[in-house]
């Protein structure tokens with residue numbers, strides 16, 4: 001596999017890079033961003049990795065340009081990896097809506113036609129891309145953490161719940177907490193996985209917890225003025241499931257904040273520091 005360097009820029013003493021490769025999972029070229037903090041230049045360095053999964057309509061670039069993660073990642077010595085949200089290209093099937101198809105892969109492996117050939121974002125993010133990161137960057141894959149926003153918050157929560165031994169910590173910004181109970185989730189899971197709702201539960205954080213999946217703790221920040229809060233995000237469902245399961249959920253409702261990167265960037269430092277405490281713990 002050849003990894004093409006699309007761009008590199010020095011930032012906060014480290015390097016913000018963008019890379020492209022041919023993906024066996026999606027059957028397309030895929031682009032992703034990696035921030036290497038300055039500590040990566042030390043001989044033999046192996047640094048912990050924080051995955052950031054983006055939301056609907058995003059590529060790797062939204063958080064890279066507006067997420068403001070580099071100052072603290074550079075201070076603490078954490079690698080930040082930002083994948084794309086779907087396969088891309090003229091041959092990839094798409095939908096007219098912003099909430100399905102390109103830019104909206106929902107971190108599942110589609111089983112329904114015509115999506116199943118390319119829309120394999122669960123396997124891409126959990127298997128193929130980690131292999132590439134491990135091979136090409138000074139990443140300590142025994143110290144991984146995961147976060148994300150909205151659809152990417154759903155991705156972070158479900159992936160951590162499905163692979164709890166792999167991640168030392170999981171957090172989310174305004175996650176889609178129960179996709180089986182909201183319009184975005186109905187459209188995406190119904191479209192990619194088919195209308196048998198029993199198959200959706202393995203890609204729904206609230207349902208996964210109800211069905212026995214466990215992580216020790218979760219940090220969630222949620223804007224109280226988020227337009228999507230009541231209809232799409234529903235953190236109260238995740239909260240109820242965590243309470244019943246005994247999962248230590250810290251749900252911080254942030255007055256006045258909306259769904260945008262103005263919100264995400266405000267609390268990005270908190271999340272990186274929270275993950276770093278766990279990534280650097282003995």
Ligand SMILES: N[C@@H](CCC(=O)N[C@@H](CSC=O)C(=O)NCC(=O)O)C(=O)O
Pocket residue numbers: 054055056057058062098149150151152259260261
């Ligand atoms: N275009 C839509 C809303 C799209 C939107 O708000 N996308 C969010 C993620 S929503 C959940 O996954 C986002 O991160 N957008 C990119 C950005 O840079 O802000 C509409 O207009 O309603």
